Amino acid sequence: MFILLSNPKSKQITSVFFEVMNSVNKFQCYYLLIQMSLKKLILVSMIFVLVAAMAGTAAAADTSDDKTISVSGTGKVSSAPDTVIVSIAVETEDTDAYKAQQENAVKMDKVLSALKGMGLTSDEIETTGYNIYSYTSGDDSIFGSKKTVYRVTNTIKVETMKVDMAGEIIDNAVASGANSINYVSFTLSDEKSNELRSQALDAAVEQAKSDADAVASALGVSIVGVKTVNVGASYTPVSYNYAYAEDAMYKSTASAGVSTSVEAGDVDVTASVSIVYLIR
Incomplete structure (x- = not known):
């Protein structure tokens, strides 16, 4: 072994061998660093998703804790066609x-x-x-x-x-x-129908609000806002x-x-609302 190393050619071969080994070690280090970076990235992403999910759950929990009163109202307006x-x-x-x-x-x-x-x-x-x-x-x-x-x-x-x-x-x-x-x-024409529909909706909302106020007063709470509103309206022609x-x-x-007599009668336009009020 001593003879091999003392040989100039052997020294040259040995030097090349260590250089190759050094390059392999560097490659392994880079590979390990990349693996560690990917693992950290995956871990951070998982933490981010978990935090977002927890935040969404908390928001949902907050929403479900809303105190509400649910009421409905109807309104009807009659008019000649x-x-x-x-x-x-x-x-x-x-x-x-x-x-x-x-x-x-x-x-x-x-x-x-x-x-x-x-x-x-x-x-x-x-x-x-x-x-x-x-x-x-x-x-x-x-x-x-x-x-x-x-x-x-x-x-x-x-x-x-x-x-x-x-x-x-x-x-x-x-x-x-x-x-x-x-x-x-x-x-009814579209213009007349829309006009009467608005009037019927006003009456429906007024009825719903009146009922909500009465319930809130009886319970000793206050109405602070509206959470949801659902609206419906219709009318039936006289046929x-x-x-x-x-x-x-x-x-x-x-x-x-003798002229044929056809009595028109009135057309009823009805509207309904369902309102969920926030209370405290």
Whole structure:
């Protein structure tokens, strides 16, 4: 061994060997440092997540400790409708589909002319349905004859703010060839509906607040704020169904010169609120 080290070449080899070993040790040190840094980073991240979770739990716990009073209120406002909707149809039948369609077109054209002659505009009249279908009619016996009949139905909707013209619309439509009145509905325009909805909500909130004040006074606590509010509102149009509409149409045809009377009635707009008040 002494001889090997005393040899110049051996010294050179030994020097290279220690340099290589030194580089390996440095690499291992760097690797260990990187591993330690990653572990520290993971540990810090875990601590951060844990602290955030604890903070969220604490916040939730604080919120759940709120003292509250839950109340609800309703409000209702009634008003005369400012819009009327009348569904009118012309139905024709024939064993020839083309003839049934042509007859229907002629009658509907007369109906539209009559309605526009009353002062109604194209914006107030809308086609809502057009249908052609067939069915078999005739004797079901062995020697009986059967035939195919085609029925054409053309339906329009008149929607106008001329509410007092409802009966006149029915009369003129039937006199001009309409043979089906599907329904008559008295409702509210969007502007009027929103106005009444606000009034109904005011009444609902006032009722809820009054109840909350009464409860708080009885309990000896004070209302300090509002935690949550839920709102709902609706209204139901005044509608006359198919049976009423058919009766009105019959009276229109049976009583010449007598106008059909259709009473609008009032439309009720209702609103409701559920309020959770904070107390102390």
